[in-house]
Amino acid sequence: MRKLVMEKAAIKHNLSVIKNRAQGAVIYGVLTGDGGGAGVVPLAHLLRDEGITRFAVSEIREAELLREDGFEDEEILMLRSTTDREELERLVDLNVVCTISSVDTGMALNALAENRSTVAEAHIQVDTGMGFGGFLVGEPEKILLAYRSLPNVALSGIYTQLHAAKANDPEAAQQLKQFAQVLDIVHKAGFETGVVHAAGSFALLHNDDARLDGVRAGSAILGRCRRTKDDHLKTVGFGEVPLAEVRWLPKGHTVGTERPIVLKKPTRVGVMPVGYLNGYGVTRPRETGLLGFLRAWRQARSRTVRIGDQRARLLGPIGAAETLLDVTDLKCSAGDLAVFDLDPLFAKGCQIEYR
Numbered sequence: 023m024r025k026l027v028m029e030k031a032a033i034k035h036n037l038s039v040i041k042n043r044a045q046g047a048v049i050y051g052v053l054t055g056d057g058g059g060a061g062v063v064p065l066a067h068l069l070r071d072e073g074i075t076r077f078a079v080s081e082i083r084e085a086e087l088l089r090e091d092g093f094e095d096e097e098i099l100m101l102r103s104t105t106d107r108e109e110l111e112r113l114v115d116l117n118v119v120c121t122i123s124s125v126d127t128g129m130a131l132n133a134l135a136e137n138r139s140t141v142a143e144a145h146i147q148v149d150t151g152m153g154f155g156g157f158l159v160g161e162p163e164k165i166l167l168a169y170r171s172l173p174n175v176a177l178s179g180i181y182t183q184l185h186a187a188k189a190n191d192p193e194a195a196q197q198l199k200q201f202a203q204v205l206d207i208v209h210k211a212g213f214e215t216g217v218v219h220a221a222g223s224f225a226l227l228h229n230d231d232a233r234l235d236g237v238r239a240g241s242a243i244l245g246r247c248r249r250t251k252d253d254h255l256k257t258v259g260f261g262e263v264p265l266a267e268v269r270w271l272p273k274g275h276t277v278g279t280e281r282p283i284v285l286k287k288p289t290r291v292g293v294m295p296v297g298y299l300n301g302y303g304v305t306r307p308r309e310t311g312l313l314g315f316l317r318a319w320r321q322a323r324s325r326t327v328r329i330g331d332q333r334a335r336l337l338g339p340i341g342a343a344e345t346l347l348d349v350t351d352l353k354c355s356a357g358d359l360a361v362f363d364l365d366p367l368f369a370k371g372c373q374i375e376y377r
Contacts, residue, residue: 024296025262026364026372028060030068032256033243037072039254040239043226047233048217050099052240053088054080059366060244060259061374063091068376069243070096078238082109085118099145099179103127103155110134114142119178123147123155128168128175135174145179145216148204150197152183159200162207169213179217180205184232186224186248198231223247227255246365261302261364261372264357265329267293268349277346278338291337292347294327294360301368303340328361329354 040049051074057065062084066077070093078099079085085098100113103123110131113120122128122144135142146168149156157165169177182201184194201220208215219236221229224247226237241247245255271289276282296302303325326333327347332354334347347360364372 023263024300024372026059026366026369026374027260027262028064028366028374028376029256029258029260030376032245032258033065033068034072036243036245036255036258037069037074040226040237040242041073043233044237044239045233048076048219048236049074050076050078050219050236050238051243052078052101052222052238053084054078054101054240055367056084057366058241058244058246059369062087064374064376065243066091066093076236078240079118082112082116082118085113085116089116103147105130107134114138114140117143120144121147121155122168122172122175122177123149124157125164125167128172132172132174141174141176143176143178145181146177148180148182148201150182150200151185151193154183156182159204162204165204165208166211166213169208169211177213177216179219179236180208180215181217181219181236181238183222184220184225184229186222189228189250191229194225194229194232227253244366246367257363259364259366259369261296261300261362261369262359263294263296265292265347265354265360266295266344266356268354268356269293279341281339283338288350289337289348290350290352292329292334292349292352292354292360294345294347294362295343296360296362297341297343297345299342300370300372301364302345302362304365304368325363329358334360 051069053062056062066088076097078101080101088098097119099119100121103121105127120131131142147156149158184197185191205215217236218234220234221232221237223240223242225232244258269291271285271291273285273287275285298304326335332352334349334352337346337348
């Protein structure tokens with residue numbers, strides 16, 4: 023059985039780093055993408071045990087899973103907006119804090135809340151340069167319209183998203199400057215902004231100016247954000263699977279599919295029933311250009327699998343559902359556990375186990 027193992031101690035360590043960087047700012051545990059592949063519900067329980075009681079999601083089902091599992095009083099923020107009436111009804115029923123990113127999304131939410139004789143809670147989203155959604159900074163009158171014209175919506179926060187190209191990114195600094203101008207306009211018009219948040223995982227770790235009232239920690243929880251040597255995070259998530267077979271192959275035998283190689287000597291081969299279809303070897307986009315290519319190539323060349331206290335190198339490229347290991351000089355047999363790095367976000371066909 024393939025397993026994706028989530029190390030509780032490593033997650034708790036990362037949370038301590040996040041809390042230290044947040045310095046008292048409100049922390050939203052971002053559970054988008056099924057908790058980054060770690061499972062929405064088990065990860066939320068671990069976060070709550072560590073004192074985090076605000077969560078952010080991108081799918082209604084993620085919010086439903088939390089409410090169904092007993093997260094009744096915790097704040098859940100939906101990080102995307104919608105004008106779909108059915109979706110809005112479900113969000114209001116779940117007592118989710120909605121996102122208003124335009125006049126249309128604000129009016130749709132207000133109309134639904136008014137029709138139900140209730141007040142919905144929401145945060146304003148401002149687009150300072152990412153383009154994924156939000157009021158444009160150059161249209162402050164539309165933002166003020168949201169504060170003035172939505173009597174059935176309680177605006178309890180306002181946020182933006184920042185570029186995460188590099189530490190102390192000048193573009194991110196410019197975004198923060200524009201965001202501050204929007205906040206100033208709102209305040210001068212006599213409105214309260216509530217919780218103000220801009221920093222995602224990367225900005226939280228590398229940009230003190232982005233901390234504000236709140237921060238959104240997602241990939242940093244699993245140490246799967248864009249990493250730097252001084253971020254103090256631990257990478258969370260590894261795979262386990264028993265070797266399916268151990269066999270000798272003769273000199274001259276070919277192995278692999280797309281780029282087969284010819285064995286230069288008799289080789290003892292371990293067959294690991296995991297491939298790229300299970301997420302093995304699949305990585306998140308990092309750097310582009312020649313430097314990024316060279317680093318990705320070096321990482322692939324140095325990839326190994328642990329069998330007990332031994333290390334086995336890959337023999338040929340990662341296959342679709344199986345990967346070959348060179349175990350010529352190792353003591354192992356079929357059924358022994360192979361342990362390998364596996365990004366939870368891409369893991370498929372694996373049982374999640376928290377340890």
